Amino acid sequence: MSSILDSKSPEGPLADKWQNFKANEKLVNPANKRKFKVIVVGTGLAGASAAATLAELGYQVDAFTFHDSPRRAHSIAAQGGINAAKNYRGDGDSVNRLFYDTIKGGDFRSRESNVHRLAEVSVNIIDQMVAQGVPFAREYGGMLDNRSFGGAQVSRTFYARGQTGQQLLLGAYQQLARQVGQGGVRLFNRSELVDVVVIEGRAAGVVVRDLMTGELSSHSAHAVVLATGGYGNAFFLSTNAMACNVTAAWRAHKRGAFFANPCYTQIHPTCIPQSDDFQSKLTLMSESLRNDGRVWVPKVAGDNREPHLIPEDERDYYLERLYPSFGNLAPRDISSRAAKRAVDSGQGVGLKQNGVYLDFSEAIGRLGRDTVAERYGNLFDMYERITGENPYDVPMRIYPASHYTMGGLWVDYELMTTIPGLYAAGEANFSDHGANRLGASALMQGLSDGYFVLPYTISNYLSEWLNKSVPDTSHPEFAKVENEARDRYNRFASVGGTRSPDWFHRELGKIIWDYCGMERTEAGLEKALGEIPALYEEFKKDLRVTGGTDGLNQTLEKAGRVEDFFELGMLMCRDALDRKESCGGHFRAEYQTEEGEALRDDDNFAHVAAWENTGDPMAPNRHVEDLVYEEVHFQTRSYK
Amino acid sequence: MTNTLKNLTLKVWRQDGPNTSGSFETHTIEEITDEASFLEMIDILNERLIEDDKEAIVFDHDCREGICGTCSLMINGQAHGPERGTATCQLHMRKFSSGDTIVIEPWRASAFPIIRDLMVDRSSFDRIVEAGGYITAATGGAPDANLIPVPKPVSDAAMDAAQCIGCGACVAACPNGAANLFTAAKITHLNLLPQGQAERYSRAEDMVETMDSYFGSCTNHGECEAACPKEISIDVIALMNADYRKAKVQNRKQLSRT
Numbered sequence: 001m002s003s004i005l006d007s008k009s010p011e012g013p014l015a016d017k018w019q020n021f022k023a024n025e026k027l028v029n030p031a032n033k034r035k036f037k038v039i040v041v042g043t044g045l046a047g048a049s050a051a052a053t054l055a056e057l058g059y060q061v062d063a064f065t066f067h068d069s070p071r072r073a074h075s076i077a078a079q080g081g082i083n084a085a086k087n088y089r090g091d092g093d094s095v096n097r098l099f100y101d102t103i104k105g106g107d108f109r110s111r112e113s114n115v116h117r118l119a120e121v122s123v124n125i126i127d128q129m130v131a132q133g134v135p136f137a138r139e140y141g142g143m144l145d146n147r148s149f150g151g152a153q154v155s156r157t158f159y160a161r162g163q164t165g166q167q168l169l170l171g172a173y174q175q176l177a178r179q180v181g182q183g184g185v186r187l188f189n190r191s192e193l194v195d196v197v198v199i200e201g202r203a204a205g206v207v208v209r210d211l212m213t214g215e216l217s218s219h220s221a222h223a224v225v226l227a228t229g230g231y232g233n234a235f236f237l238s239t240n241a242m243a244c245n246v247t248a249a250w251r252a253h254k255r256g257a258f259f260a261n262p263c264y265t266q267i268h269p270t271c272i273p274q275s276d277d278f279q280s281k282l283t284l285m286s287e288s289l290r291n292d293g294r295v296w297v298p299k300v301a302g303d304n305r306e307p308h309l310i311p312e313d314e315r316d317y318y319l320e321r322l323y324p325s326f327g328n329l330a331p332r333d334i335s336s337r338a339a340k341r342a343v344d345s346g347q348g349v350g351l352k353q354n355g356v357y358l359d360f361s362e363a364i365g366r367l368g369r370d371t372v373a374e375r376y377g378n379l380f381d382m383y384e385r386i387t388g389e390n391p392y393d394v395p396m397r398i399y400p401a402s403h404y405t406m407g408g409l410w411v412d413y414e415l416m417t418t419i420p421g422l423y424a425a426g427e428a429n430f431s432d433h434g435a436n437r438l439g440a441s442a443l444m445q446g447l448s449d450g451y452f453v454l455p456y457t458i459s460n461y462l463s464e465w466l467n468k469s470v471p472d473t474s475h476p477e478f479a480k481v482e483n484e485a486r487d488r489y490n491r492f493a494s495v496g497g498t499r500s501p502d503w504f505h506r507e508l509g510k511i512i513w514d515y516c517g518m519e520r521t522e523a524g525l526e527k528a529l530g531e532i533p534a535l536y537e538e539f540k541k542d543l544r545v546t547g548g549t550d551g552l553n554q555t556l557e558k559a560g561r562v563e564d565f566f567e568l569g570m571l572m573c574r575d576a577l578d579r580k581e582s583c584g585g586h587f588r589a590e591y592q593t594e595e596g597e598a599l600r601d602d603d604n605f606a607h608v609a610a611w612e613n614t615g616d617p618m619a620p621n622r623h624v625e626d627l628v629y630e631e632v633h634f635q636t637r638s639y640k
Numbered sequence: 641m642t643n644t645l646k647n648l649t650l651k652v653w654r655q656d657g658p659n660t661s662g663s664f665e666t667h668t669i670e671e672i673t674d675e676a677s678f679l680e681m682i683d684i685l686n687e688r689l690i691e692d693d694k695e696a697i698v699f700d701h702d703c704r705e706g707i708c709g710t711c712s713l714m715i716n717g718q719a720h721g722p723e724r725g726t727a728t729c730q731l732h733m734r735k736f737s738s739g740d741t742i743v744i745e746p747w748r749a750s751a752f753p754i755i756r757d758l759m760v761d762r763s764s765f766d767r768i769v770e771a772g773g774y775i776t777a778a779t780g781g782a783p784d785a786n787l788i789p790v791p792k793p794v795s796d797a798a799m800d801a802a803q804c805i806g807c808g809a810c811v812a813a814c815p816n817g818a819a820n821l822f823t824a825a826k827i828t829h830l831n832l833l834p835q836g837q838a839e840r841y842s843r844a845e846d847m848v849e850t851m852d853s854y855f856g857s858c859t860n861h862g863e864c865e866a867a868c869p870k871e872i873s874i875d876v877i878a879l880m881n882a883d884y885r886k887a888k889v890q891n892r893k894q895l896s897r898t
Contacts, residue, residue, distance in 0.1 A: 053779040068700065069766050071806055072708045088786060124782070133775045135790075135799040142789025160799060166707055167802060174774035179772030189763065212755055225645070241703040274641075275675040280683055281704050351642070382706065385723070385730045386677075426646050451779050500690040508641035547695040551657075552756045555696050 005610055005625040007260070010111035014631045015096075018117045018253040021413070022456060026463035033058035035463050039221040040064070040208055041193050041248055044073030044173055044612040045443060046426025047163075052175035055446055057455060059462075062219060063176065063185050066192040066243065070544060071173045074229060074241040074386040075426075075446060078165025079286035079379065081147060081157035082443040084122040084275030088372075089146055095119045102441060103632050104436020105151045105331055106406070107262070107584035107600065111608070112629055113413055114431045120305065121452040124446050126158055128451060134171045136160050136613050137318045149637075150287055151438040152329040162286055162378045168443055172450070192557065193248045193539030194485045196224065196422065197478055198255045199471045203422035207481050209489075211557060214550045216485055218478040223421045223458055223464055226252060227450065230405035230427035234264065234565045234572065235517065236509020238402035239284040245561035246568050249409050249428050258623060260410035262431035262574035266437055266585045268403030269335035270394075272386055273355035274467030282401040283386055285358070286379055287439040290328045292363035292372065293396070295319050295335070295627060297356045301346030303431030307357055307395050318342060326639040333436045333585050334597070336400035340518050341596070343399065355397035362393065380482055405432040405443060406585065410610040410625075414457035415449060418610075421461060425449035430608070435584025488606065489549045492559040501558040508532065512569050516576050521589045525577040529570065532603035533618060536566040567617040574611075578622060581605045602634050643674045645733055649741040652687070653698055656760075658753045664743075674734035678721065679704065679711065681733060682744075697838035698757040706730040706869060709805030712812070713758060714745040719867040721810035727807060727869040747812035751819065751854040762808050764854040765822060773826040775835050794832055802829035803870040810864035816856035821864035824880035825850045825872050831883055841887035848884045 010021040028036065040051040043065040051063040067073060081443040087099040099119040103110060127146070130136065136158050137145040146155040160167040179185040190211040197205045197218070205220035228248035228468040232238040253259045270285045280610050292586070296315045303310065318338055338594040339356050348354050364372050373380070380391045387397070391524060409417050409424035411431050416423050426446040433441065471477070515521075515528035539562070547553040582598035583589040583605070648669040653699045655662025672681055702710040713728045714719035731777035733780050736742065744758065752760040790798075802825070810821035827844055830836035835841070851864040858877060865874040 008761070056778045067702070067710065068762055069806065072702055073765075074708070074712050075702060076708050077705050101804065124780075126785045127782040128777070128779060130785040130788060131775065131777040131835055133830050133833050134784075135795050135802050135833065137791050138792045138795040140792050142791050142795075143786050160802075163707065163803065166805075167799075170802065174769065175777075175779075177766065177769040178774040178776065181772075182767075187766075189766075214877045240706060245700050276673060278676065278684055279682060280677070280680050283705055286704075308821075348770065381725075385706075385726055385732065388732070388734055453777065498685055498691075502687060544690060544693075546690050546693060552698060552759070553695075554698055555690065 005114070005410065005623055006412065007111060008414060009111070009624060010296070010413065014112060018120055019613050025456060025460045026415060028403055028459045028463050028466065030058055030311065032466055034060060035466070036060065037062065037221040038223050038225065038458065039219060040225045040323050041206065042227035042229060042428070043070030043072065043173070043176060044075035044227060044229060044426060045169055045446030046450040047073070047225070048169070048172035048176040049447055050425055050454045051185050051449055052172065052179050052226060054458070055179040061179070061185045062221065064188045064189065064191045064193060064206070066190060066211060067188055070176055070187070071170060071570055073169060074244055075169045075443065076166045077241065078443055079162045079284065080149060080288040080441040081159035082125070082168065083149070083438070083440045084126045084158060084444065085119055085156060086123055086126060089155045092153045093156050097154065098122060098156065100632065101152050102432070102438060103434070104635070105436055105438035106636055107598065107631070107637055108434055108602070108606065108634050109436065109583050109627065110432055110633060111436030111627060117431050117453065118445060118448050121448045124452055125444060125447045129168060129171050132171045132175060134160065134167045148287060148291060148329065149439040150290065150329045150335070157440045159288070162376065165443060168447065172447070178388045192250065193228070194560070195481050196252045196255045197481050199475060199477050202420040204471050204475070205478065207485055209476070210550050214553065215241050216482050218473040218482055219362055220470070220472045220478070222462055222470055223423065225423040225425055225454065226409065226428050227425040230408065232402045232405050234505050234509065234569055235402040235513045237274065237279060237282050237513070238441060239282050242281060244294060245564065247561050247564045250564040250568055252409060252417065252419065252422060253607065254613050256613070257419050257422060258312060258410040258612050259407070259571060260608050260610045261383045261407035261570045261575065261609070263516065263579055263586050264406035264584065265572070266332060266404040266406060267336040267400040267401060269332055269339055269400050270358060270398045271401035271403070272383065273350055273352065273399040279633070283382070284401070284403060285383060285396065285398060287332070289358060289376060289379060291374070292367070293328065293358040293360050294362055295328055295358055296355055297342045297347040297349060307349070307359070314348070323639045328418065330639045331436065331438065331586070336372050336518055337587060339400055339547045350397045357395040358398045359395035360391060361395070402483065403438055406430065406435060406437055410608065414460060415454055415561060416461065423454060423458065425454055435586055461559060482531065488560065492543060492545045492548050492556055495543040495545070497544045499542050499544055501543065501545065501562045504535065504543065505558070505562045507535055508562070508569055511535065512572065514575050519587050519589050520576045522577065525573045528573045529577070529618070532569050532573065539563065539566060570617045571611055571620060574620065575609055579605060581608065603617045643734070643740060645672050645674055645736060646738040648672065648736065651694040651741065651743045653745045654697070654757050655754055657756060662754070662879065672733055674732065676733045677704070677729065678715070678731040678733065679729050698759050700759050701729055705727040707808040712747050712760065712807060712809070712814060714747065719747070719812045720869050722792050725869060725871045727805070735862060739854040742794065747808050749811045749817035750891060751817060752808060752811065765806055765808065765819070767827060767854065768819065768823055768847055768850050772839065772843040772852035773830070775830060788834055798829050798832040801825045801832070801872060801876050804872055805870060807869060809869060811855065813863040813867035814856070815861055815863065818853050818858060819855040820858040820877045820880070821868065821872060821874065824876040825846050827880045827883060828876040831879070840883065841890045843886040844883035845891055848880065
């Protein structure tokens with residue numbers, strides 16, 4: 001298999017690559033920047049920071065969000081923190097260590113050069129966010145506080161109570177708002193991307209739908225940035241917000257952008273277990289809780305005594321037992337599978353026996369209730385509101401849920417997709433987390449891409465277009481794409497079947513969760529690849545969308561998003577089937593060690609699988625980018 | 641313990657657009673478990689409406705974790721419903737009883753025009769932030785983060801204010817439709833921090849005056865604090881007023897020098 005994918009990693013030793021890139025990239029002089037227009041879709045951490053910074057530099061920026069305000073993006077829900085190799089604790093942290101932890105955490109399936117750059121700029125992110133007024137937690141001397149997080153043996157996580165994502169997003173939103181106020185950015189709210197327009201092989205613009213009027217409109221630009229998040233809602237039940245979807249990335253994929261590693265999905269170990277069949281979403285309890293909470297289940301299956309009636313010697317603190325050096329802080333994929341094994345063996349707790357305990361009684365005894373309240377108070381309150389149980393008195397019940405997707409649009413070192421001029425940033429790309437993301441690294445990557453990478457790399461592309469004309473919206477391709485989008489919405493509205501888009505989404509999610517969730521098998525994936533197309537056929541025949549295509553119609557919006565999840569679901573299963581190894585979040589039951597841990601196959605699968613759309617969602621082309629490690633040596637990931 | 645609620649009567653506001661008149665539509669929920677969230681109850685009702693070939697009720701919602709601020713709803717006349725310090729999306733049916741009648745309305749404020757049914761337009765909040773709710777710190781030029789020590793009590797107080805989720809409950813609860821709690825929370829967050837000092841007075845003046853151009857005036861009812869899902873203290877309004885007054889003097893002095 002020959003590779004047509006060029007990662008464009010710069011020359012030189014790993015530690016010098018980013019410096020070398022910056023020294024040699026082509027620049028656009030300040031007076032010329034205003035001649036370029038850049039479209040940024042999505043206003044979460046990556047999108048807002050990119051739009052704000054590009055506008056500060058002088059580019060004309062059009063920013064699109066389907067929310068009513070940029071401040072609503074789901075980056076806001078991140079709780080625990082953001083990593084940075086500041087080594088403020090003097091506990092042995094360094095750029096190299098953060099780099100290595102991220103590569104190892106990703107189970108040796110990420111691109112070395114990208115990850116090293118991420119670790120390098122992590123320190124700038126903290127400086128930048130503090131300067132913007134993000135109220136990170138402080139010590140009494142006024143210096144920044146840190147906490148530790150899963151998958152690391154140093155304390156490098158900066159946090160703002162349990163609302164770090166909120167504070168960082170508001171910081172980036174404020175920078176964006178400043179540019180909107182000053183005219184540097186034109187903001188289009190409640191506008192959803194419905195297609196990407198590619199003319200003569202390069203990204204020429206986008207078609208968006210005004211969610212309030214239903215009107216479709218075309219927008220052209222020199223470059224387009226998609227910062228539209230991940231596809232965790234393919235599972236229906238996930239910790240993602242209700243509106244999170246894959247549409248932007250998927251539309252780009254259908255127009256020629258390769259989609260990388262779709263089977264790399266992260267299941268977060270600490271979410272509140274499902275309580276009912278009509279449940280609309282799952283709520284995450286920050287991983288930081290595992291700093292002080294102890295995970296356990298009853299030793300005997302089916303033991304349904306109240307937790308405080310189960311004596312110490314009849315409890316199995318399985319993470320501490322299996323992974324003594326990391327204990328309750330074992331990485332997400334490992335903790336999640338351990339919880340699944342406990343529940344599958346009948347040791348689950350709660351009415352539905354679908355959870356494990358996360359117990360704070362020891363921490364409350366050691367630190368006092370007040371300290372625990374200061375660290376986790378808002379999370380405890382949230383837990384109580386949802387479950388009606390008070391975690392100061394009874395242990396929390398938790399269970400893994402879909403949370404983050406490491407896969408995404410394939411991008412090179414410059415964050416450009418396989419369509420020239422089309423970039424992907426943040427969770428929407430695949431670049432930095434390999435097969436598993438470490439906690440507190442998503443915020444780091446979003447801000448790194450938006451603040452410190454894209455603004456440098458984009459000029460490398462734009463400089464070639466100086467004083468050359470690019471197609472504007474009068475080009476017939478824009479009208480053609482608009483018509484295709486209109487036909488698509490008309491099609492949804494006119495099926496006249498009996499089932500709502502939500503019904504199909506729920507059914508689809510069940511299939512993907514059962515066969516392409518925490519544990520995958522060849523037989524299961526084959527089965528899913530039979531069931532998903534069948535359900536998709538039913539969707540086409542039996543969908544019911546009430547209300548018309550003109551004006552506000554949330555049911556219609558949902559139908560478009562669900563259709564894209566169908567095609568993505570097929571690709572996720574195909575990718576999982578073809579990756580005949582286990583790594584990180586991708587666990588194939590056929591490939592495991594005697595102890596039940598992931599068994600990688602570095603000889604055959606140390607590569608990125610990047611899928612090319614062929615028009616038939618069941619028959620995409622698989623391309624590979626070999627992962628060449630210059631500094632790091634393959635190791636079996638061990639957290640024992 | 642899971643319980644089942646029976647026979648709930650919902651009176652839901654339906655309105656086609658900003659310029660049409662609306663009215664209440666009555667629906668009955670025969671049975672629902674108290675584990676359901678309030679919005680999940682509306683989801684179920686919407687599924688039923690689609691089944692009956694009717695249009696689903698339009699409402700804003702997203703994260704359902706109480707942090708994005710997208711959800712709204714006046715529930716029985718209370719912004720975000722009966723549970724203190726809780727956004728609608730985190731409200732659960734265990735706060736209601738069998739046989740209850742629940743009145744569901746959109747935020748009602750002239751600065752928040754109704755878009756459809758229960759959805760309103762809150763972009764005026766964005767205009768206030770655009771006027772000065774930021775610290776000018778262009779990307780790339782920041783000094784090392786620990787060069788700016790911030791005393792813990794100051795940082796904590798700034799964080800208390802910064803928790804605002806921008807939902808608009810304060811405006812909806814206010815008899816005057818004032819946005820003072822929202823604006824003051826943002827001003828306080830930035831004006832308390834050392835990083836925010838350079839623009840302290842221009843920020844106060846610009847944001848307050850933008851706020852005044854959209855919203856009503858504050859007459860110290862305190863309804864905003866009671867409705868705030870993040871329980872932001874009304875004290876921030878006093879801080880904003882003090883900074884605004886000082887700004888009027890200071891900014892004039894600076895102008896006379898130039």
